[in-house]
Amino acid sequence: MTLPAWIVSLPLLAAVFTFVFPRIRIWAGIFTAIITPLMVVFLGREILAHGAIQMQVGGWQTPLGIQLYADGLSVAMLGITAIVIGCITFYARCYFTGDVSSRYFWPLWMFLWSALNALFLSGDIFNLYVTLELLGLSAVALVALSQTADALSAAMRYLLVSLTGSLSYLMGVALLYAANGTLSIKLLATTGAASPSIATAFALMAAGLIMKSALFPMHFWLPPAHANAPAPVSAVLSALVVKASFYILMRLWLVIFEPFINPSTAQLMGVLGAGAIIWGSVQALVAERLKLLVAYSTVAQIGYLFLIFPLSSITQSNHTAWQGGFYFVLSHACAKSAVFLAAGSVIYSFGHDRIKELHGIVRRMPVSMFAFALASVSLIGLPPSGGFIAKWLYLNAALTGGHWWWCVLIIIGSLLATAYVFRFFSRAFSYSPEVVEERPVPWIMEWTALGLALCALILGFIAPAVTTLLDAGNPF
Amino acid sequence: MTRKHGDSLDSRTGRVMAAISVLALTSVLGWTVWTLPPFSDRMQRLVASNMAISGVENPVTAVLLNFRGYDTLLEIGVLLLAALGVFSAVPSPVILSKSTPSPILILLLRLLLPFIVLAGGYILWIGKYAPGGAFQAGAILAAGGILLSTAAVPFNRFATKTMSIAMGIGLLTFIVVALATMMVRGNFLQYPVAQAGTLILVIEAAATISIAIILTILFIGGNPEESPTAKDEGDKAFIIERDNTTK
Amino acid sequence: MTISLLYALVGVVLLGIGLYSLIIYSHLVKKILALNVAGSGVFLFLVATANQTSGPVPDPVPHAMVLTGIVVAVSATALALALACRIHQVTGTARLTENEPE
Numbered sequence: 104m105t106l107p108a109w110i111v112s113l114p115l116l117a118a119v120f121t122f123v124f125p126r127i128r129i130w131a132g133i134f135t136a137i138i139t140p141l142m143v144v145f146l147g148r149e150i151l152a153h154g155a156i157q158m159q160v161g162g163w164q165t166p167l168g169i170q171l172y173a174d175g176l177s178v179a180m181l182g183i184t185a186i187v188i189g190c191i192t193f194y195a196r197c198y199f200t201g202d203v204s205s206r207y208f209w210p211l212w213m214f215l216w217s218a219l220n221a222l223f224l225s226g227d228i229f230n231l232y233v234t235l236e237l238l239g240l241s242a243v244a245l246v247a248l249s250q251t252a253d254a255l256s257a258a259m260r261y262l263l264v265s266l267t268g269s270l271s272y273l274m275g276v277a278l279l280y281a282a283n284g285t286l287s288i289k290l291l292a293t294t295g296a297a298s299p300s301i302a303t304a305f306a307l308m309a310a311g312l313i314m315k316s317a318l319f320p321m322h323f324w325l326p327p328a329h330a331n332a333p334a335p336v337s338a339v340l341s342a343l344v345v346k347a348s349f350y351i352l353m354r355l356w357l358v359i360f361e362p363f364i365n366p367s368t369a370q371l372m373g374v375l376g377a378g379a380i381i382w383g384s385v386q387a388l389v390a391e392r393l394k395l396l397v398a399y400s401t402v403a404q405i406g407y408l409f410l411i412f413p414l415s416s417i418t419q420s421n422h423t424a425w426q427g428g429f430y431f432v433l434s435h436a437c438a439k440s441a442v443f444l445a446a447g448s449v450i451y452s453f454g455h456d457r458i459k460e461l462h463g464i465v466r467r468m469p470v471s472m473f474a475f476a477l478a479s480v481s482l483i484g485l486p487p488s489g490g491f492i493a494k495w496l497y498l499n500a501a502l503t504g505g506h507w508w509w510c511v512l513i514i515i516g517s518l519l520a521t522a523y524v525f526r527f528f529s530r531a532f533s534y535s536p537e538v539v540e541e542r543p544v545p546w547i548m549e550w551t552a553l554g555l556a557l558c559a560l561i562l563g564f565i566a567p568a569v570t571t572l573l574d575a576g577n578p579f
Numbered sequence: 580m581t582r583k584h585g586d587s588l589d590s591r592t593g594r595v596m597a598a599i600s601v602l603a604l605t606s607v608l609g610w611t612v613w614t615l616p617p618f619s620d621r622m623q624r625l626v627a628s629n630m631a632i633s634g635v636e637n638p639v640t641a642v643l644l645n646f647r648g649y650d651t652l653l654e655i656g657v658l659l660l661a662a663l664g665v666f667s668a669v670p671s672p673v674i675l676s677k678s679t680p681s682p683i684l685i686l687l688l689r690l691l692l693p694f695i696v697l698a699g700g701y702i703l704w705i706g707k708y709a710p711g712g713a714f715q716a717g718a719i720l721a722a723g724g725i726l727l728s729t730a731a732v733p734f735n736r737f738a739t740k741t742m743s744i745a746m747g748i749g750l751l752t753f754i755v756v757a758l759a760t761m762m763v764r765g766n767f768l769q770y771p772v773a774q775a776g777t778l779i780l781v782i783e784a785a786a787t788i789s790i791a792i793i794l795t796i797l798f799i800g801g802n803p804e805e806s807p808t809a810k811d812e813g814d815k816a817f818i819i820e821r822d823n824t825t826k
Numbered sequence: 827m828t829i830s831l832l833y834a835l836v837g838v839v840l841l842g843i844g845l846y847s848l849i850i851y852s853h854l855v856k857k858i859l860a861l862n863v864a865g866s867g868v869f870l871f872l873v874a875t876a877n878q879t880s881g882p883v884p885d886p887v888p889h890a891m892v893l894t895g896i897v898v899a900v901s902a903t904a905l906a907l908a909l910a911c912r913i914h915q916v917t918g919t920a921r922l923t924e925n926e927p928e
Contacts, residue, residue: 105761105762105765105767107767108757108758108761108767109758112754112757112758115656115750115754116751116754118656118659118660119659119747119750119751119754122659122663122743122746122747123743123744123746123747123751158766158767159766160648160649160766160767160768160769161645161646161647161648161649161766161767161768161769161770162764162766162769163629163645163646166621166622166625167622167625167626167629167646168646168647169647169649169650171767204667207663207666207667208667210663211660211663211664211667214656214660214663217656221653229647229650229891229894230649230650230653232895232898233650233653233654233657233894233898234653236657236898236901236902237653237656237657237660239902240657240660240661240664240901240902240905241660241664243664243905243909244660244663244664244667244668244905247664247667247668247909247912248667250668250670252913252916252917255668255909255912255913255916255917256913256917256922258668258909259854259906259909259910259913259922260922262902262905262906262909263848263857263858263861263906266861266902266906267845267848267861270841270861270864270865270868273865273868273895274608274841274868274871277868277871277872277875277888277891278611278612278615280872280875280887280888280891281612281615281618281834281871281875281878282615282616284618284619284621284622285621285622286887298614298615298616299610299611299614300611300614300615300616303607303608303611307608594850597846597849597850598846601842601845601846601849602842604842604845605838605839605841605842608838608841608842609835609838609839612831612834612835612838612871613831613835617878618875618878618879618885620879620880620881620885622885622887623879623881623883623884623885623886623887626885626886626887627883638883638886639886639889639890639893641886642886642887642889642890643890643893643894647887647890650890650894651894654894654897654898657897657898657901658897658900658901660901661900661901661902661904661905662904664905664908665904665905665908668905668908668909668912669908669911669912714893714897794900797900797901797904797908798904800904800907800908800911801908
């Protein structure tokens with residue numbers, strides 16, 4: 104079974120080729136955008152049929168070598184990555200029009216994709232560090248692509264936070280190796296040393312990964328970075344890059360750390376998640392620019408992800424909580440990227456995204472606004488959408504344990520989301536007498552946004568299939 | 580926003596709080612290190628017992644290029660990515676020849692560069708048997724490149740044309756070898772035992788070239804093909820204008 | 827206290843110094859330098875760990891980790907410095923403005 108290696112190598116090859124031969128960059132990018140999702144589909148079918156797949160790189164058994172590990176959860180993440188990046192690739196084809204930024208966008212974009220793929224397939228904690236750095240550097244370079252002063256400052260801030268997070272994570276890796284003598288996640292799971300090094304290593308790794316996932320109060324770098332990056336970059340940052348470090352945190356928690364960590368840590372993460380939901384939503388309510396509103400919405404939605412921790416500590420609803428959390432990851436990826444793409448189309452057409460001045464754009468850009476509306480359905484958590492399924496699983500988990508306060512929080516979060524979404528829509532639907540100069544938007548840009556929004560909705564209909572996939576290989 | 584000469588964080592209380600928290604973190608970490616369980620020899624023995632089939636005699640090279648070669652592959656990708664990021668973020672190089680080359684430095688370079696290249700090649704070769712290898716050799720060659728840049732020697736046409744290829748050849752060779760071994764034997768990056776040493780040398784040679792060029796470019800801080808001329812003033816105005824459109 | 831433990835503790839202290847400087851200073855180059863110092867602390871810890879084998883031969887895996895880590899750190903530092911230079915070119919200052927005015 105060589106598919107995992109191809110899934111990592113193909114975007115890497117594309118990255119090198121698009122850099123060395125700039126003339127073929129668009130074709131190489133589109134080729135990768137079509138072939139990689141196909142490979143992920145085949146991998147998914149293989150895992151559903153035979154369970155988790157392990158691949159020893161170099162033929163060396165762990166602990167000597169590195170293991171690539173693919174179970175249902177990895178494939179779900181790979182799949183959502185492929186769908187989102189694939190769609191955004193077509194959007195970016197029209198967005199970056201043949202100038203300097205286009206020349207460097209494609210190799211950076213392929214590096215980002217290969218970093219994500221390598222990350223979701225890795226089964227070795229040091230290998231995860233290298234993939235995290237690959238991911239962080241490509242994300243920062245992509246943010247800095249728009250070359251405005253705000254974008255450069257945001258990119259610098261993002262880079263500093265990212266490097267600090269990676270360093271903290273690396274120190275955790277070093278501690279784990281010093282204590283256990285192995286870097287393989289599977290082997291670390293079986294060494295049960297409950298020495299203080301486990302708790303410290305977890306604290307270090309968690310702190311680093313939380314910084315990279317922008318959990319409140321470490322979220323300060325996210326709004327400027329996501330708001331000032333080019334629209335396709337903002338989409339992939341909010342949808343996938345912040346989820347990657349969260350995915351690592353989940354894996355390590357599930358496989359290695361959970362038995363050894365004080366349960367109050369889980370509650371603490373839940374409290375921070377609650378803070379993120381409230382603070383992010385409030386800031387989104389007062390944001391003046393559309394992309395800033397959406398960026399703060401990301402801050403809020405990341406808070407929901409961290410509710411997995413307290414909800415999963417309720418033993419009867421352990422499984423449901425995990426499924427809910429990752430359903431959130433999947434549907435938010437689709438919905439948020441759709442929203443950012445729609446916002447990008449607005450900027451492309453009107454040259455700005457100041458909400459006060461966006462009167463009546465529904466009439467001018469119906470497809471993008473429809474995409475925005477559909478995606479908002481998922482963000483708010485209304486049926487039938489992926490976001491609804493996720494919140495419903497969460498509510499189920501919370502009520503099984505009698506923890507009604509999380510239910511209250513989730514409902515408040517939904518209400519706040521409705522508020523900030525409608526704040527934008529009331530403008531968009533209002534009557535506008537003036538004639539505003541606009542650029543016609545290429546149809547691909549509007550329809551990819553719509554496609555991603557539809558994915559978020561479809562996730563609401565195929566819940567049993569998705570949960571079966573998530574469970575393949577027993578990650579939880 | 581003016582800052583005073585001390586250029587430190589807001590207020591004294593901020594600094595004190597930062598100091599206390601960092602001190603707490605450091606002491607917890609120090610105590611953890613103190614109470615670490617005894618280190619096991621398992622990994623070292625495992626590496627030693629597999630040295631015979633690894634194709635090299637230096638254990639660190641074996642780990643880097645054979646047992647954990649996948650990490651090295653990604654790491655060469657990180658290097659190339661950094662150069663890409665620098666190209667895209669900085670339109671023209673920070674350090675490049677603005678003046679005529681200095682004659683003293685040119686004389687020094689004439690004497691030094693052959694030895695630098697020789698040392699680089701030797702370090703690359705000796706990596707199989709003793710400390711050395713691609714990264715070390717690449718760094719030495721990059722030192723030569725840095726000397727060239729600081730001596731303000733202009734790049735000739737051949738160099739700039741082949742620059743991208745030279746930058747990409749390391750990663751490309753590594754991936755091609757990895758995929759080829761996978762298609763022949765069925766496992767990613769699994770060298771056939773008889774050819775392991777040769778393959779490692781090929782990969783390292785390509786990587787040395789890439790690493791040397793990339794490190795030199797990282798030092799220059801931009802794309803040598805772009806000229807650092809008076810575009811800067813015009814750029815500034817353009818960027819301020821783009822600011823207003825909040826793109 | 828063995829010599830390896832001493833080096834490991836020094837590594838931890840370097841990590842602390844680096845983190846403190848990262849928080850305190852607002853000049854970008856100082857922040858980048860602070861991150862490098864902290865990274866060197868982690869690498870020193872890893873090298874000290876490698877030395878703790880019972881025989882005379884050290885463990886090569888942490889050495890490979892440090893080599894990889896150094897290359898990654900150099901790449902990241904280069905990108906950070908390039909961004910800092912560009913920020914200085916564009917805004918005229920080498921410090922990040924505290925709050926984004928929205």
